[in-house]
Amino acid sequence: MTRILLLGGVSEALAIARRLGPAHVYSLAGLGKVPDDLACQVRVGGYGGAEGLARFMAAEGIGLLLDATHPYAAQISRNAAAAARLAGVPCWALRRPGWQAGEADDWREVEDWQGLTAALRAFRRPFFTLGREPLEHLHEIPPRQHWTVRCLQDQPAGERYEVIGARGPFDLDGERALFARLGSDVLVSKNSGSQSTEPKLQVARERGLPVLILKRPDLPPVTREFDSVERLWQALAPYLETP
Numbered sequence: 001m002t003r004i005l006l007l008g009g010v011s012e013a014l015a016i017a018r019r020l021g022p023a024h025v026y027s028l029a030g031l032g033k034v035p036d037d038l039a040c041q042v043r044v045g046g047y048g049g050a051e052g053l054a055r056f057m058a059a060e061g062i063g064l065l066l067d068a069t070h071p072y073a074a075q076i077s078r079n080a081a082a083a084a085r086l087a088g089v090p091c092w093a094l095r096r097p098g099w100q101a102g103e104a105d106d107w108r109e110v111e112d113w114q115g116l117t118a119a120l121r122a123f124r125r126p127f128f129t130l131g132r133e134p135l136e137h138l139h140e141i142p143p144r145q146h147w148t149v150r151c152l153q154d155q156p157a158g159e160r161y162e163v164i165g166a167r168g169p170f171d172l173d174g175e176r177a178l179f180a181r182l183g184s185d186v187l188v189s190k191n192s193g194s195q196s197t198e199p200k201l202q203v204a205r206e207r208g209l210p211v212l213i214l215k216r217p218d219l220p221p222v223t224r225e226f227d228s229v230e231r232l233w234q235a236l237a238p239y240l241e242t243p
Helices: 011-017 049-060 074-087 113-122 133-140 172-182 199-206 229-240
Strands: 004-007 025-028 041-044 064-067 091-094 107-110 126-129 147-151 161-165 186-190 211-214 224-226
Touching: 004 011, 004 049, 004 229, 011 091, 011 229, 049 074, 064 074, 074 091, 091 229, 107 113, 113 133, 113 186, 113 211, 133 147, 172 199, 186 199, 224 229
Parallel strands: 004 025, 004 064, 025 041, 064 091, 091 224, 107 211, 126 147, 126 186, 147 161, 186 211
Antiparallel strands: none
């Protein structure tokens, strides 16, 4: 049996962790809820970059690194790939496909925050679903705009912004009610590809709202890539067998 270190960050990672035994390690950054019902070991916190992660794997006898972090956690993925090379172990990555726009969608891809702010000038009530990044820019809200930011971190509303602390999955009826209350004229989103947050895109489509999509970052090459938990689990089977 090969000892596995699973780097979590997406919901699919928890599905993998629930099937791992006590010899393996599920690693979380600690930004959200930490599960307490797993058979595998759970580690919370960082490693100190690629070198620190490589040292941890060597010390713990890790034979396979699984990167199941968020598609936009590019630095963590880069550290994982580099650490695997330093430690001399394979690095596999679960990289779920992004959402695809339909004929009735008005999606506009932007490269970065600067491009996003430029694209937002034509709107008054943007609804941000990017995570915590917009919280760092609340002092930059133009006078004519009111922002709504949904992320894991809650905080009191300001004169020209509202912060909604919430965790998916989000259902379609709830999203419809939220959009109606907010009166948003544009949705701002990452292309995470997650089914649990996809209903917001359907509501934007129904309401004829444009969607500003933050472009996915480039991720490093790894030993093997998988687009589903099922395919990854099939490939893992030989690694989990006890000699």
